[in-house]
Amino acid sequence: MDRYRGAxxxxVVGAGVAGLTAATALARGGWQVEIAELGPPEATSGWGLCLTGPSLRALDELGLADTCLAGGYGMSTITHVDVNGEPAGEAELPRLIGERRPAMVGIARPVLHRILHAEAERCGVAVRYGTTVASVDQEEGLVRVRLSDGTVRKVALLVGADGIRSSTRGLLRLETTLAFHGQMVWRALVPRPRWAAGIHQFAGKxxxxxxxxxxxxxxYVFLTxxxxxxSILPDSELAPRLRELMEPFPGRVGEIRSLVSESESVVRRPVLTALLEGAWxxxxxxxxxxxxxxxAPQMASGAALAVEDGLLLARELGRRESVGAGLQAFVRRRTQRCRTLVETSAAIVGLEQAQRYREAYPLADSCHRLMAEPA
Ligand SMILES: Cc1cc2nc3c(=O)[nH]c(=O)nc-3n(C[C@H](O)[C@H](O)[C@H](O)COP(=O)(O)OP(=O)(O)OC[C@H]3O[C@@H](n4cnc5c(N)ncnc54)[C@H](O)[C@@H]3O)c2cc1C
Known part of the structure; x- marks a missing residue:
């Protein structure tokens, strides 16, 4: 039995949303935690994130929701506009951290990372930048981890939080495939128009x-x-191409389009999904x-799952006698919720591809309601 041996x-591999929140929650539970992050410090850049209710609820449990609300823009509605530029409904999202606080927050990625990183360091987590894990061996209830700088750690727990292209997944021989869904998503930072006090989504042909x-x-502007x-476009073509794609949209999109030419930050990414079929x-x-x-980013909930994972991993480990039992309880608790979100996001992508927006919006709304249930 793999009882904790000593300390x-x-x-933790990766200082993203999942890695930093897991490290913080574990450190608060008495764990000594070190993060190996491949990138340099302050590497997070680009577009922003929408943190929906479940993200805010999990961040609130870590005492960080108010700091995120102060660093971002709190809001509660999603306004849908149809292909003719006419209003097609407004969804009020559930306020999961109380009626007096907003349902969600839009936040720049570097701001969120600074908040999570500061809290992890405050809790005593050491972050090694420019470092990854070179090899992993399991030895009688311990994991022998060799880092890329040649040093070795013998620890009770290894957490791979290194994103969709995780190499820890391969080192643990947990295989999955990435699915590309025939969509590219665009993001551009722009000045906020005064009328934009919530999320606006415009359907196009x-x-x-x-x-x-x-x-x-x-x-931030998003375009799907x-x-x-x-494919990959040269940086110099990104803003002009985004403006071209926005040209057919009527109404307020014209105003947003004119802001894109001022944007210094336009990014384009493939819509990918991944789901481990077996154990994690x-x-x-x-x-x-x-x-x-x-x-897929359509549900704006990947970060919610990442923060919940971090919190619940620490909680389940704290309740069990051994790491193995804690990990089993954690995975059992998370599998169905995460599968539902990944599969629903892929279904929404399919409806968007077929321009069946009237079916896509209610599906997204019902999935947001499901995600509002306790994790
Ligand atoms: C275009 C787009 C828009 C999105 N919008 C939203 C949104 O609005 N709301 C939302 O909730 N979610 C959104 N998401 C999803 C969200 O970004 C992810 O679900 C979330 O970032 C996952 O966090 P993570 O920590 O698991 O992975 P990541 O954020 O990818 O972090 C992984 C970390 O691991 C590091 N790393 C990678 N490989 C290694 C290695 N080998 N060794 C060490 N470190 C390594 C990386 O440098 C990184 O710091 C969006 C995704 C995309 C692509």
Whole structure:
């Protein structure tokens, strides 16, 4: 039986949303935690994130929701506009952290990472940048982890939180395939129009466009390009091409389009999903966040699952006598919820590809209601 041998020690791979929240929650539970992050410090850049109710609820449990609300833009509605530029309904999202606080927050990624990183460090977590895990061996209730700098750790727990292309997943021999869904998503940082006090989503004949406020001054534009091959465009072509894709949209999209030319940050990414079919853990190693379950961005809930994973991993480990039992309880608790979100997000992608928006919006709304249930 893999009872904890001595100190509760953990190596977490990846200082993203899942890794930083898991490290913080574990450190608060008495674990000594070290993070190996491949990138340099302050590497997070680009577009923003919408943190929906379940993210805020989990962040609130870590005492960080108010800091995120102060660093971002709190809001509660999603306004849908049809292909003719006419209103097609407004969804009020559930306020999961109380009626006096907003249902969600738009936040720039670097701001969120600074908040999560500061809290992890405050809790005593050591973050090693420019470092990854080179090899993993399981030895009688311990994991022997060799880092890329040649040093070795013998720890009670290894957590792979290294994103959709996780290499920890491979080191633990947990295999999955990435699915490309024939969509490319665009993001661009723009000044916030005064009327944008919530999320706006505009249906088009071929694509969809929207706007998410990030602060009083900033917002990000999102565009989903349907029926395209996976490809990479040179940076110099990104803003002009995004403006071209927005040209057919009527109404307010014209105003948003004019803001894109001022944007210094336009990114384009393939819509990918990933889901581990079997276990997420082997021995005393486990994968969490996008490494285990990466939804399409349409549900804006990948970060919610990542924060919940971090919290619940620490909670389940804290309740059990051994790491193995804790990991089993954690995976049992998470599998169905994460599967539902990934599969629903893929179904929404399919409806968007077929321009069946009137079916896509209620499906997204009902999935948001499901996600509002306790994790
Ligand atoms: C275009 C787009 C828009 C999105 N919008 C939203 C949204 O609005 N709301 C929302 O909730 N979700 C959104 N998501 C999903 C969300 O970004 C992810 O679900 C979330 O970031 C997952 O967190 P993570 O920590 O698991 O992975 P990541 O955020 O990918 O973090 C992984 C970390 O691991 C590091 N790493 C990678 N490989 C290694 C390695 N070998 N060794 C060490 N470190 C490594 C990376 O540098 C990174 O820091 C969006 C996704 C995309 C692609």
């Amino acid at each position: 509760r020690t953990a190596v 071929a694509d969809t466009v929207g706007l998410v406020p990030l602060s009083d001054r900033q917002a 390009e349907n029926g395209v091959e996976r 853990n082997r021995g005393n190693g486990v994968v969490i966040g996008d490494a285990a379950h990466a939804p």
